[in-house]
Amino acid sequence: MRGNTSQVEMNIKTIRPSWSREMDLRVWSKGNDFAMILIQSPARDRGITFLKRGKEVWNWIPTLEKTIKLPPSMMSQSWMGTDFTNDDLVRESSVIRDFEHSLGTDTLILGRPCHTIWMVPKPEAAVVWGKLMVCIDKKDFMELHTRFYDEEGQLVNIMNAYDPALLGGRLIPTRFEIIPVEKRNQKTEMRYKKVVYDQPIADGFFSINNMKNIR
Amino acid sequence: MWLIKLAWKNIWRNRNRTLISMSAIFFAVIFSVVANSLWKGTFGALIQNLVGYYSGYIQIQQAGYWDEQVLDNSLEWSDSLKAEISGENNIDALSPRLESFALMSSGDITKGCLVVGIDPMRESEVTQLQERLKKGRYLESGDQAILLTEGLAEQLQLSLEDTVYIIGQGFHGATAAGKYPIKGILKYGAPDLNNRLAFLSLPAAQELYGAENRATSVVISLHDQNLLEETVLGLKKRLDSGLVAMTWKDMMPEIVQHMKTDHFTMQIIQYLLYLLIAFGIFGTLTMMMVERQFEMGMLIALGMKKGNMILLMVIESVFTVITGCLAGLAASIPVAFYFKNNPIRFGGEFGKAYERFGFEAVMPGSTEPGIFWSQGLIVLCLGLLLSLYPLYKILRMDPVKAMRR
Numbered sequence: 001m002r003g004n005t006s007q008v009e010m011n012i013k014t015i016r017p018s019w020s021r022e023m024d025l026r027v028w029s030k031g032n033d034f035a036m037i038l039i040q041s042p043a044r045d046r047g048i049t050f051l052k053r054g055k056e057v058w059n060w061i062p063t064l065e066k067t068i069k070l071p072p073s074m075m076s077q078s079w080m081g082t083d084f085t086n087d088d089l090v091r092e093s094s095v096i097r098d099f100e101h102s103l104g105t106d107t108l109i110l111g112r113p114c115h116t117i118w119m120v121p122k123p124e125a126a127v128v129w130g131k132l133m134v135c136i137d138k139k140d141f142m143e144l145h146t147r148f149y150d151e152e153g154q155l156v157n158i159m160n161a162y163d164p165a166l167l168g169g170r171l172i173p174t175r176f177e178i179i180p181v182e183k184r185n186q187k188t189e190m191r192y193k194k195v196v197y198d199q200p201i202a203d204g205f206f207s208i209n210n211m212k213n214i215r
Numbered sequence: 216m217w218l219i220k221l222a223w224k225n226i227w228r229n230r231n232r233t234l235i236s237m238s239a240i241f242f243a244v245i246f247s248v249v250a251n252s253l254w255k256g257t258f259g260a261l262i263q264n265l266v267g268y269y270s271g272y273i274q275i276q277q278a279g280y281w282d283e284q285v286l287d288n289s290l291e292w293s294d295s296l297k298a299e300i301s302g303e304n305n306i307d308a309l310s311p312r313l314e315s316f317a318l319m320s321s322g323d324i325t326k327g328c329l330v331v332g333i334d335p336m337r338e339s340e341v342t343q344l345q346e347r348l349k350k351g352r353y354l355e356s357g358d359q360a361i362l363l364t365e366g367l368a369e370q371l372q373l374s375l376e377d378t379v380y381i382i383g384q385g386f387h388g389a390t391a392a393g394k395y396p397i398k399g400i401l402k403y404g405a406p407d408l409n410n411r412l413a414f415l416s417l418p419a420a421q422e423l424y425g426a427e428n429r430a431t432s433v434v435i436s437l438h439d440q441n442l443l444e445e446t447v448l449g450l451k452k453r454l455d456s457g458l459v460a461m462t463w464k465d466m467m468p469e470i471v472q473h474m475k476t477d478h479f480t481m482q483i484i485q486y487l488l489y490l491l492i493a494f495g496i497f498g499t500l501t502m503m504m505v506e507r508q509f510e511m512g513m514l515i516a517l518g519m520k521k522g523n524m525i526l527l528m529v530i531e532s533v534f535t536v537i538t539g540c541l542a543g544l545a546a547s548i549p550v551a552f553y554f555k556n557n558p559i560r561f562g563g564e565f566g567k568a569y570e571r572f573g574f575e576a577v578m579p580g581s582t583e584p585g586i587f588w589s590q591g592l593i594v595l596c597l598g599l600l601l602s603l604y605p606l607y608k609i610l611r612m613d614p615v616k617a618m619r620r
Binding site for chain 1: 287318320325380382384387388389390392393394425
């Protein structure tokens, strides 16, 4: 899922107690530093583009004909009405470098035996969570379940992964849901439709100018 | 019967004295009516100013909107809802609003603001928005243009005909993004409004927020603000269970609190006024008793029973007090109406503070009927109560001492 480059077509469904909303989007990414997101539907949001470069997020809005750099104050707000925050887009912490790891008791998810790993961020790491619990499939190393705790040790978000399938030549979960624990009947579902790994993308693709041109 | 005759003769015997007693009551009624009328009128005007500022007397909202003011808690704005609300008596004007926070940018500078979609004509009927226009032109329904408050325009360093960019979150997670030319600049006295309000036409705001046919609130103004509670009750009966009617008192509890404190102060002032009035009346009564001491002493010495004499005094007092009261009421009605139509203007620091908030620095009179009969009745009781004093004097009267010159 985090190959050197990836191109993903996906569908995101925001589910709320009284309504739900679907979006289709394409994501190009390269390493941890570059990502481009293009909204393809619904029609009124079509063409909205997000560019992540390092810690910055830029947003191209066709109706405004403007590129906006998201201010720090907006980083903790919901991204496109989903349960993701803008901050989730730029988080560049390394799973390896920025955390202390310890093994918990093994568990079984989707019929697959899993390692349970507790991850506590190192003091100097720029991570918003207090700790994470990650369940990883022993055989194919898929991240199937993650719990996000805040600094007070309260459970905030749960991520579940489903439907492992071969996409872009790799076995990956193709459906995810993010459930904010404190909000009832509310979640965001993400479904991968098409994935292409390791097709070279030039750095110049991830430019502010290119945001207006990609389709 | 002969007592009444005697009382009548007594009243006319010394006209000046009677007139003085009557005029004490007469002016007491005028004073307390006018004071009350100005006080009530000023409070009424203050409330009118406050609710005319932004909130309106009553707002209809989706249940839950007040606690969480987001577009997802908006209501469906339809002709049938409009008809339902207008069906209630006492509704003067109503205006739908769609409001939500968004970021507004001039290119380099970005500010948070409250973007309000309005029906321009109706809104102006409820809150006199058009009168706040300082520069440019007012909105017309369906305009794809925006009105900015002065402070907001200054912070964004924009003026008329410049373009503002708005970005935020719309209804049900939609993206809200739009750009609009500035058609007018509005001025509010209160800084928190003057620095963050922006107005679009309702259709433009609905399009911006992806909230077709929706409104976050319906603002209502009333014919008679004294019937606020009755109107709210009536509205509650008419509305679907999903909707709530909130009064300005629900929306601005701190103002209500402030008014209660003020009310208390005014009450103390009023009691002081009554005390003053009481002393005035009492003064004339004492004078009368001193003047008539010889006369009364002689009557008793001649064999008039004290009971009859007391009755005589009661008849005289009741007549004087009631006549004085009625005359006072009759005279105070035109005075109150005069102040209603020609409010007292006040200047100085207080007046300036008022005007800075865009309020008219005036004290209008109120002509609510309750003021007249309640004040008339209070002075009447006061007068009758005080006329117990002569009775007490008569009871204790020693004719020999009384006739000593």
